[in-house]
Amino acid sequence: MIEVPLHPVTEATIAKVCGRLITYDGLISPLGDIDATTGRLKNTFTIKNRIVAVKGFTGSTVGPYIIYSLKKRGLAPKALIVEQVDVNAVTSAVISDIPLFKVDKISDIEKLNEEGSALVCIESGKLKPRGALIAIEGVDGAGKTTVSKHLLEIFRKCGFRAIYTYEPYYDSIRKIFENKSMDLTPESEALLLVADRYSHISKVVKRELERGGIVILDRYKYSTIAYQGALGLPLEWLREVQKYLPDPDVAVYLDINPVEGLKRKLKSKERTLTYFENVERIEKAREIYLDMASKGELTLVDASLELPIVVEKVIEVVNGKLGLEIRECSS
Amino acid sequence: MYLNREEERMLSGEMGEAVAKAINVIVKVGEALGAPRLIEVSHAHVSGVSYFNIGDFGLEFIEDLLASKARFSIFTTANPHAALLSYRSRGFDNWVVDKQLKIVDALRQMGVKSFTCTPYYVRKPSHGEHLAWAESSAVLYANSVLGAMTNRETGIVALLSGITGRTYLGEAHIGLPREVRYVVEIEKPEDPSEAGAYGLLVGESLKNSIPLVNGLEDYPEYYLKEFLAAFATGSPTYLAVLHGVTPGYREVDTSSAERLVFSKSDILKLYSEIKGCNSPLYLLGCPHLSFEELTDILGKIEGVGRGELWLTVGEHYGRVVNIESRRNIKISPGGCAVTTRLDLLGVDCVITDSAKALTYLPKLAGVRAFLVRRSELLKMVASVD
Numbered sequence: 030m031i032e033v034p035l036h037p038v039t040e041a042t043i044a045k046v047c048g049r050l051i052t053y054d055g056l057i058s059p060l061g062d063i064d065a066t067t068g069r070l071k072n073t074f075t076i077k078n079r080i081v082a083v084k085g086f087t088g089s090t091v092g093p094y095i096i097y098s099l100k101k102r103g104l105a106p107k108a109l110i111v112e113q114v115d116v117n118a119v120t121s122a123v124i125s126d127i128p129l130f131k132v133d134k135i136s137d138i139e140k141l142n143e144e145g146s147a148l149v150c151i152e153s154g155k156l157k158p159r160g161a162l163i164a165i166e167g168v169d170g171a172g173k174t175t176v177s178k179h180l181l182e183i184f185r186k187c188g189f190r191a192i193y194t195y196e197p198y199y200d201s202i203r204k205i206f207e208n209k210s211m212d213l214t215p216e217s218e219a220l221l222l223v224a225d226r227y228s229h230i231s232k233v234v235k236r237e238l239e240r241g242g243i244v245i246l247d248r249y250k251y252s253t254i255a256y257q258g259a260l261g262l263p264l265e266w267l268r269e270v271q272k273y274l275p276d277p278d279v280a281v282y283l284d285i286n287p288v289e290g291l292k293r294k295l296k297s298k299e300r301t302l303t304y305f306e307n308v309e310r311i312e313k314a315r316e317i318y319l320d321m322a323s324k325g326e327l328t329l330v331d332a333s334l335e336l337p338i339v340v341e342k343v344i345e346v347v348n349g350k351l352g353l354e355i356r357e358c359s360s
Numbered sequence: 361m362y363l364n365r366e367e368e369r370m371l372s373g374e375m376g377e378a379v380a381k382a383i384n385v386i387v388k389v390g391e392a393l394g395a396p397r398l399i400e401v402s403h404a405h406v407s408g409v410s411y412f413n414i415g416d417f418g419l420e421f422i423e424d425l426l427a428s429k430a431r432f433s434i435f436t437t438a439n440p441h442a443a444l445l446s447y448r449s450r451g452f453d454n455w456v457v458d459k460q461l462k463i464v465d466a467l468r469q470m471g472v473k474s475f476t477c478t479p480y481y482v483r484k485p486s487h488g489e490h491l492a493w494a495e496s497s498a499v500l501y502a503n504s505v506l507g508a509m510t511n512r513e514t515g516i517v518a519l520l521s522g523i524t525g526r527t528y529l530g531e532a533h534i535g536l537p538r539e540v541r542y543v544v545e546i547e548k549p550e551d552p553s554e555a556g557a558y559g560l561l562v563g564e565s566l567k568n569s570i571p572l573v574n575g576l577e578d579y580p581e582y583y584l585k586e587f588l589a590a591f592a593t594g595s596p597t598y599l600a601v602l603h604g605v606t607p608g609y610r611e612v613d614t615s616s617a618e619r620l621v622f623s624k625s626d627i628l629k630l631y632s633e634i635k636g637c638n639s640p641l642y643l644l645g646c647p648h649l650s651f652e653e654l655t656d657i658l659g660k661i662e663g664v665g666r667g668e669l670w671l672t673v674g675e676h677y678g679r680v681v682n683i684e685s686r687r688n689i690k691i692s693p694g695g696c697a698v699t700t701r702l703d704l705l706g707v708d709c710v711i712t713d714s715a716k717a718l719t720y721l722p723k724l725a726g727v728r729a730f731l732v733r734r735s736e737l738l739k740m741v742a743s744v745d
Binding site: 101115 | 385391407415
């Protein structure tokens, strides 16, 4: 994991601050470079609620007044990081009550943003990539893949580092289910899926999170609880075997009537139902999903609505949970 | 940073929210710049007063300070405002004038004594006195001519120093440097404008270095003022040691300094031919004229035939000079032409004797500018008709 040591210049009033990282390897002159009515830096991204790392401040001493004004209008960054500490940077931070840090080399931080801007936290004198794990759950035909891919596109349009991935991840595991090359029991089925998941998280997902990336996961541990739970396995056991997996930052459950869902699937492609796609089993899985949603483990979104509305609702959930505002780049 | 008991009390909020906020900024700025402690100052001079410069954001900050009951606890002066208060009808929208008036009113309510860029004409600091001044030309004058001590403050720090009576202990407050890297020789200027022209070239050539300057001994103080104002335009430093002028200049070691010579031929390039300037605005008073200069100028000219002559002076002179009978001569007490959008007044070009104004007018006032010697400018003004 890339961790960058930071030196506090003004004492941070908050112990930990997390947000989207904006980097600019140059000097900024707030008067002229920042639009005080929108908080946009050099006509690109807004700095509102961001962790903003720049080489330093320059230009007119009016600069601090502009940062102060942004703060009063709720458009200020969450934290400022500079390579060169000067009077304008310090004054801006102190009068606006924004934590200011010094970094040895701005290029150390820029690396984190090479493939789109990262989600990071500043904690204990370090800038650490945080990333975000977004799990999209739901029964078959709920639109998980479509919604996930829309979400991915929006994140990328907004300049984020983001990937889409799905489970089961490994072909060899998927083939066992498709080819019935092994006599499966509910237990072996669960353990195969969970084994796939541990490897997937460890080798693919974590690596991405450690770079501050956003990982959109099409099915996660809740699928095993719902689907293998529907086969009669005790839910506690399904939770137990998955307890070393990280909790996602956002877990969305796209809810749809299973019959509707399967109709969608059959309509979309000329195909027959796969091993997992059995109405009765899906009905039971849905019950378990709904129960998890009612307990707050998952956030329910009604997936029977038109796709754009579903996507919008998912974005609302993501924004709320991650403290982002990605709607602005969605059009 | 070390704070004494009184400063700790300020920081803790015992003396009110505004004082606590103000000293917090000064402490943080000082810490970031490596200052070991604060220092008591007796006179603050605030920059960033023109509405064209600080805009709504600066106005908002100053009004918030006033609302939080901030008041200056020491003698405080402020830079001139835009030169528009007496020209309300001349082309600025009323809201611009009103916003400028709001800035002036808020600062006045907080205790500003006068609006000028030459605060040493309002209250002359003594040798060794500690100040918190923000106007660069005044900073250089205080340190280099008067032997007072001030950081080259930003507008906000000076504002907050006026409230707290403190600033951070920067190197300017310790005394003259022990040695300098450059000794500059300038050929005798024959006009205050030439002194300014030298100042600009020297400042730009030396970047961040403090020089010792030979050649300005035995000149009227306004030559020094022009030299230093233009020097500060070109250089970010807080001091130029003037041989024969700066108190203590003899103690500065020049034995290993590089010698640089500036002659008349070097400054000639700044005096370009005046072209396409049919109805010029003549400007004298950047930095503001002293009373001596003002009376001298008014003694030499009766009126202006074509164009207009602006004399910018400290607010405090506005009440003592009557120029009603002088055709096309305007005095702007407490006003600054350079930080005024002259283009909005229909002004296209400005003829001035100030090398500082020459640099800033195109950037800040949106006009073309030409440099002439003061003696020539007065002749030009008198001969037009």
